[in-house]
Amino acid sequence: MKRTLLILAIVFCGLAIVKALECQECLEDNDVYCVDQTSYRNCIKSKPFGNVISCPDDTVCTNSKNVCVKSSDLAESEVDVCGTSGGNQCATCTNQKYTCVSKNQFARCSESVVVDSNIYDCDTDEICSSEALEKYDNICTPSCVLDFLDVRATCSNSEYTTTTTAAPTTVTPSTEQKNSACTEAEKDLQIPKETLYFFTIYKEDTSCHTYLYCERTESTEWDTVYLSCHQPKPYFDSTTSLCVSTKPTGCS
Known part of the structure; x- marks a missing residue:
């Protein structure tokens, strides 16, 4: 059934390509750059500008026109961009055998470790989606059917480098x-x-x-x-x- 849905979706390849909603990238929906889950900057021509604006208490940065929305009030089309509803993480192994490491590349997982000695490419005009792997048993998905399948690219980087596995420091200055x-x-x-x-x-x-x-x-x-x-x-x-x-x- 999963594969049938994917095949049927290809019929709709005339649909518009959906851009992934990524933390720390300008969002097309509302021209906002979510700095983290509770703050943002405004965007002009896909470039962030201006000061950092904090969301009101108990709200998160989203793709909504209102920008900051309570998690409990998120509509179906609205996403907590830097939070848990942002989707599968890039270059992160969870319960799947493969993980996306760029917009159109993926790698094998060995338990919780990305085996980056071999990086695999999706076909031209396909994106890598860990969500599609979970839902439809296929990690590479034609870009034109993202809307139909309700999935998106897991990663925003165009090419994988080992730097994507680096972790930020946890020491907060006074x-x-x-x-x-x-x-x-x-x-x-x-x-x-x-x-x-x-x-x-x-x-x-x-x-x-x-x-x-x-x-x-x-x-x-x-x-x-x-x-x-x-x-x-x-x-x-x-x-x-x-x-x-x-x-x-x-x-x-």
């Missing part, structure tokens, strides 16, 4: 450490006094998985947010102030 880091970055980066906010890598994390949002206040203190980059873009790139999949020069 308020004093964050303030000190913002002050140091202001000097090092020569941030103009009229600049209200900026992003900077957190130097104590030499793996480049974390960064800081620094916003000026009327006092000498900073309003700061300690942020992490997640798979499949686990590194913070200081030149673009964005999370990227390739490790920047100088990161351990």
Whole structure:
């Protein structure tokens, strides 16, 4: 039955291709970049801009026009983009024999470990979906039937590299450490006094998985947010102030 549904779906290949909803990417539905589960930035022309906005208490960042919605109130078409309803994780082995490692590549799983010595490619115009593997026993799915099958690409990166398995640091700096880091970055980066906010890598994390949002206040203190980059873009790139999949020069 599962394979029959997949075959029938191919008939509908004239349907529009659905873009995956990914954490830390600009969403087409509402022009929002979910920084994490409870904060976001706005987007113009698929690029995030402006300061980090925190969602109200008990709400999460979604693809809804309202952006922040209570998890219990999510409509069928709405997704907790950086949370549990965001779908299967990229390059992560769970209870399946295979896992997606890029938009159109997959690898074998050995218990909970990705066997990345052999990476397999889906056919042209197919995407890799761990959700499709779970539902229809086929990890590669024609892009044109995503809407019909109600599945999406598991990964947002176009090509797999071993950097996607890196994990962000779990050590959270104190308020004093964050303030000190913002002050140091202001000097090092020569941030103009009229600049209200900026992003900077957190130097104590030499793996480049974390960064800081620094916003000026009327006092000498900073309003700061300690942020992490997640798979499949686990590194913070200081030149673009964005999370990227390739490790920047100088990161351990």
